Amino acid sequence: MNDFLPSDLPEFADRVAANQHRLNENPRGSYDFIVCGAGSSGSVVARRLAENPSVEVLLIEAGGGDEVPTVMEPAAWPGNLGSATDWGFVAEPNPHLNGRALPMSMGKVVGGGSSINVMLWARGHRSDWDFFAKEAGDESWGYDAVSNIFRQIENWQGTPDPRHRGTGGPVYVQPSPDPGPAAMAMLGAAKEIGIPTFESNNGEMMEGEGGCAVTDILVRNGRRHSIFRAYTYPFLDRPNLTLLTGTQVSRVLLERGRAVGVEAVRNGRTLRFNAAREVVLSLGAIQTPSVLMRSGIGDENELRPFDIPVVRHLPGVGRNLQDHVSFGCIWEYREPIAPRNTANAATLYWKSDSALKTPDLLFCQVEFPVPSPETADRAPAHGWTMFAGLALPKSRGRVRLRNAEPLATPRIEANMLSHPDDVKTAIACVDVCRALGNTRAFEPLVARESLPGPIGAAEMERFVRDSAVTYWHQTCSAKMGRDAMSVVDSKLRVYGIDRLRIADGSVMPRITTGNTMAPCVIIGENAARALRDEHGI
Template identity: 40%
Template sequence: MTDKDFQVDYIVVGAGTAGSVVARRLLDRTDATVLVLEAGQADTNPAIRDPLRMHELWHGAEDWDYFSVAQSHACGRRLHMPRGRVLGGSHALNATIYVRGNPADYDSWAARGDSGWSWRAMEPLFRRIERYDRDDSGVKGTAGMLDVLSDYAVDPIQKAIHAAAEQTGVPANPDYNSGVQDGVGRAQFTLRDGLRQTTADAYLKPALSNSRLTVLTGARVHRVLVRRGRAYGVAGSIDGRAFVASARTEVVLTAGAIDSAALLLRSGIGPAQELRAAGIEPIADLPGVGRNLLDHWLVPVIFGAEREIAHTPGLPHAQTQLFWRSESGLATPDVQPLHFSVPLYEPWMSGPANGFSLMAGLIRPHSVGRLTVAGAHGPTLIDPKVLAAPADLRRLVEAVRLCRQIGAAPALRAWNATERYPGPAVRTDSDLRDYIRRTVITYHHVCGTCALGTGPEAVVDPALRVRAVEGLRIADASVMPTITTGNTNAPTIAIAERAADLMAPAR
């Protein structure tokens, strides 16, 4: 017997980047009732709104505060993997950077069995999402749901970093979202009037007065309920009180690449042999659940500065970035350094408070990880296998070298910039590899654990329906079969828009 039962047409698990979009589109396009279940609480923390206070949210109430298992190729460290546990999800914790990705990303998805995932099909979805402040290219959206800021004056230190990158041979690129990514330029942000705007702000909150929508916060979903091969609801708890929710039409998982996969596993949907070993009775043998875990990786290159660095209120610390290819012949950029106008020291580091960080980012990793669960009520075991592929270490070495060259370029001499880390003692390739293993961190872009496709490892079909279970769909970053070239928030929104089209075509 439960304390509370719900019956609706659609259940959406997770009110983050994707869930907010799916719920809103279902309301707009159907007469259905929609129940959104969010494990976190309302997004009332002032640090969420201020893009300069992102770091305050990590390890706090709004963060699931996940850690990987010990990483054998990263000095045995357990890496912090922040994930949003709040209305707005990880979009409430991220750096607000908006990157569509590379057209080749989506064409590779389409090659897995459905032209609906090609760039030609996905590009209009981005225009539907976007409300850009300006569009000189003619390829952007200016009347969509989500504000994107691209026209602003960067801080002086960011202007100097931009110039320094050009001095090292990186071309200027005024708009990486116009089709060509390569080069250095301003980042584009999901901000409105200097405040973070999540998809919960843009899509979900304006619909809260709709009588067909119910949003429950503090609602932890423990398992998907399946009867005779069909998902008919979910079971969970709210503040320790059990509930069951039934869906007449579909259950949609939008809990993110960690929690959507973990929920399937705890529900008995996944690799049957592994589930039995964990004490979970399998109800659908899907070997790909939890496999194909992908992420982007960052390595800090940190400089102290004598000239005072100022920060414009309402703009993030990372205002410029670049896309670059670590070797010739690559089809897309594989490196994306982010430029933070603060020194991002690790706990064991020390240095002046006035400085900047050129975060060497690897965005086309070869290493592939996985996640499992330690029983129906046990923890989620996350193993990204960072740097397991030798190519990843080699390309990060090149990315760090580029960042060191940028920091030493003439444009930054007026700041009296001094490299603190890796520092002058790190000289040889072997030294650099050791430094990378000691400092590599996640870019917070985990994806791929419920990959779409048609092969034996695919978890969802090209229509995002979970294989072997009717009435169950997944619409978040977990369905990415390969990781996109750049930040994954915008592609996740586009996945949710695509899911809505599949479930309820626009009227």
């Protein structure tokens, strides 16, 4: 069913192009707010601030526009990895992964991760949000409060569920249409081994032990419906919202302990933009701590070797880095089956130990083989992957400066599987995968289990270390909280610096149980509400 909006019309695109050309050609000397990064949180903040026509907003994005096939065509998303829409980060060699250095893709395009990801809308578990509220000391982060925001912002296209879902909001969410045979087999396999199934991977399913469901995705009229498209694009014809692409923020400008603007590089030129009210960093869990450190905000022991003057000693900047680590268990098809939609129509959350009350494992089914380079020689030409991993890893990594150069790529110490409990949970995760994939439900589709197969304990540990890859959910490197390692308070204000906030996945105290796009939208919404309340807009 077509569901066209005014912003879909060609004349609207022409109006946006003319307006943004004028705003870029005649930039203001100062803006009320500068939002750095047009990703899943920054797009929300910029839109919500610009809803007040008297507020001037500058939105700065390092990447370019999103009108490219790999972004807009749902099935083409793998083409973003390693492309111009990807920052192309690579983590440091990890001894816990047998010395492997994992690519850490992140979106470098308007929409950020929401423009290059698998489009899966996953709100997180009740326990995640209640943990956020406890850490922040603020019930506005609790599950009940966040659920109310989700109902306000969703335009849910599935079976009506007024207790959990909303309609009429900017985010167009639908169940994956016409799921393929592998997705339906996944639901049958879950039932077969005693895992409950649900109509959606959001709502009731993520209030208890978990379960299996067809995925909720952000696709509208056959095209990716990124958070940028949902929130920001419909406002780009307005005179008070300037979008500056191809511009990388290098540092925050600070005077007497407060943010007064940002320094950025565009086409090799260093530019300065002034903020009359606040600066908001929405650059993601790799770039946000990097910009903070280059600005003199971070661990003084990290800054001094680079001769960066310390403005505020915040030892938590760059620490607590978390990500979902995944292990590709792969089955060969009897006959090739073409992927449908986003090639990911079923997802599952479950427990590595029956004694647990909430899920600690995350499973996303992918309708083609996804091996690591180290396991690729055993992968079939045609098959499906249980892209399964640790929903709540205990390992912690770190983002550090490589040098003090304005645009230098930081060092990413992902540190996956460094905690021994994560290795045990990884092996339990693979056991659940094998139980699912070898059920009767999959027999009509599957010729054999390709990876890992029935192997011994030592070989299984080697498999999880060799097959481990990232879910591309880098988060938590500038966490919200009240302890000595916290970087922002419950209103996302950077401790000790006035007029500077962070609104992106780096503020999560811990990674959410599931894909991180939807939680980043909530972070943007809460940041915008705090800004509007504080500034009376």
